[in-house]
Amino acid sequence: MEELLQSRRAFIKTAGVVLGGIAAASMVACAPAATAGNDTAASVNEIDWDEEYDVIVVGGGLAGMASAVTVATEGEGAKCLLLEKGPLETGNGNSAYAAGMVLWTKEKDDFAEYVRELRGAMDNTPDDVIDAFAEGIAENLDWLKSLPGYSDDEVTITEYFEEGTGESCYPEHSELPHAYSLGRIRWNSDNASGNTQVTLFMNSVKNSFSDSITHKTNAPATALVQDPETKEILGCVYTDGSSSKYAKATKGVIMCCGGFENNAQMKADYLSASWARRIAGACNDGDGITMCAKVGADMWHMNSCAGFWTSMSAIDSDICLMRTPKEEGITVGVNGRRFYMDWDKDVAEDWDTFAEGDLSTHVGSRHGHMQFGGEWPHLPMPEKTWFITDAEGYQSILDNKMMAIDFDPMDGWGYTADTIEGLAELIEVPADELVRTVSQWNECCANGEDVYFHRPASTLNPVEGAPYYALFCPPTMLNTDGGPRRSAKGEILDLEGQPIPHLYSSGEFGSIWSNMYQGAGNLGECLAFGRISARNCLGIA
Template identity: 50%
Template structure:
């Protein structure tokens, strides 16, 4: 889901390597608990005493079972409905409505009409973390995904469409310094700015409506969490699921189970273990708690990309750290109207870190000295790694910064401090006391910053001249900041056919995945790539499940 320009949370109230993940994952749940998966027990599992072996009696059966009602799951279910020649599909969703990242993303998907060229860019982004055949399968999907959604019934006239660029002059890539980065475009269902949109205004809404129109084939059940997978002890094949809140059912999948459960954004234990950011605040849905990760670990699945994430940046929060005071994805980046300091009162990074700070640079330009934030990747030592962020920081600005947009103005004219959005003080010394940071450190930091602004050059962290807004006119404000992010990418390893692989690189028979549940993105990420991945691998996985012979 983590898409360029994503607007999810603002609409919600502003409110180890591959082989080192867990060697004992398939042996026992205790092994999974030891590496941080114990916190992933799915909702409803505490009441479940249903036998997960293959010998039990089935309550129901379908050809394909899809777990997760986001974009990936809906795409998989639609594939069964439209390409399954009468095959039946059960689509189960943990929440009363989908509550992962899909409903909250902007909805942009990337696409291309030059698959070989764009595939070379994708391989550069991956830095060797994803096999070429998997990237090639994804790239091929980007060649048909636009036409596919039109075939499913999307109204082209109501779509926002950016045609794939054919030369560097039309490039809009996040990593424009990489070769062939220009060869793609974007589309978004129901986002046209030229006509009145009367149909679905988001890809998630469109897919849900399309599934509802095919209810004779797809049985879509909400409030039905996955409790466990059923695996044949002799063959290792996944033969069905155990699902449901109060009285879980054993449901047979004759051709396969497709896991579309998203990431582990709302599992602080996993966030700390794999990303070192247990205090991080996810910007979107609330139900991605890593349930499927634990279940697949017990079956012996290999894992990848557990340290990859669309983030982090230090986002403005209220003083109780319960909601965003700024939309977490916001342009222009409000952090350009002041400075960010740690609990020691010092700046500690390039603090103009609003999500998706995308400046225009020439194709193949040298980015080793530039700054910005590209889905949490920031220039550090000439490279663009994910930066570790502290659990707490402060955005410090003055009345002039407030007037320019450090915090969006209130409709009732109230000040940030009166709403609990920030501390306010007439002096930096008083502000430091409210923040509980060393007074001398903060006053020195502000003095150094103002000197940089006066000279037009940030000699410490090289922020662009356009962001050098001094902190000198009272009242002064301090806004609490917490590390924020869009989505995680880690999960079970996926083959080019969408199969979930074990530690020997072999497919676990009958088990597939799509979307952010073991995403292909293992290093850099191109905005719009996750929605496209949900669509592409939702279809690929369903097609390969359908290719299995029903027993």
């Protein structure tokens, strides 16, 4: 009997709860002490719950708010706890920093085919999950319109790509047969309400349901509570100030924890890029992935991300800018050579590219994915690269509207020298190689053709006027898409493909995107699967 009890306790410990000892296996090294009443619990039935709700949502970004609002509007009085680990009321992941555009469609079946085309040979997002996603995307506009505070006057709605307008949700992979099946919902930048993107709007909606949504910031979840016999998720443990709280969820827990952009070990394991710097959210460190792994969740899409650009960054800190205007020079590695198509401007930012037909021979970037052998994977990038430009190019960078910086980039961001050889010495690359690379580049510029990596002719600006500059440009990324495997109902699945009872997910936390990505797709997914998961959690789907 004692042997059986110890085995049972060991199982519960891996699930995030320890019985007959410390009641929660915290993932935070200096976490507050567990609730004293649970220290001697011999089974989950003896847990002394501090709080009880119908649904607990972990992660307060767009996916979490969409889930919580669905509980409030469709749960017939159901109560929801929304936990956010950081201080921002709109979440400390990526959605608050995004452009705020949301996918929608009038052509559900065609859009589902487009997502399948984006999946391609990376055949690990099942058709039924894609179909559920397409159904949710088709509902996005009507659902937003149904929420309190929505106004058509505050948004711009487009149904398909309109060349040259800059107003539509571009089909990021326009060469695919069903690319023109999508539209975009965009909040205007001059709204009187202050809701200039969907996350701000959803925050205002969430705040209008304070009677049914209890929202806590600076309250990270640290463990899931699982019944070791039924595998049912009973609730979670979170820290609130100086103590741990045991919160019971009678219907289920929805995990909306984002990705692992701040977890160097996970980036090394899954992306071969532990050094990639995150551009947006500060709190996505993969803790939700670890929590779900402890209760037996399977993982998918761990290699999928929006990356990598090489962007101007501080040499000795994690500060980085979104992008560097690469048309003003060339990017080299530590060997002093160019090594990839180093004009990583987003394809959709250059409307002229859409007139050029087959994008398998085109160049540019699609959310960090670069053309490589005619396809668009994300490329594992080296740890250290340098952007080389001259006096004219450097001034153009300073004047560029995307580089509105009020400091000297030479102060910890790069180096300058009067000669290429001198610059090579400062950045510790072989001088003969860097001289040869710059000479080859200038020859390409003179001839109007990049014979090495096929950059557009309009970006061929020579590097020939002293002083010369080297800007530090390591790889940067927006977000990861990996996490727990998800069903069409938003359920988190175990290693045998079975739902873990009462455990769901939404957003970038185990996203549906496995291969190529469509812009505005993550925010669209936050709304779509936020509703899907909440409805199935409530039992009303």
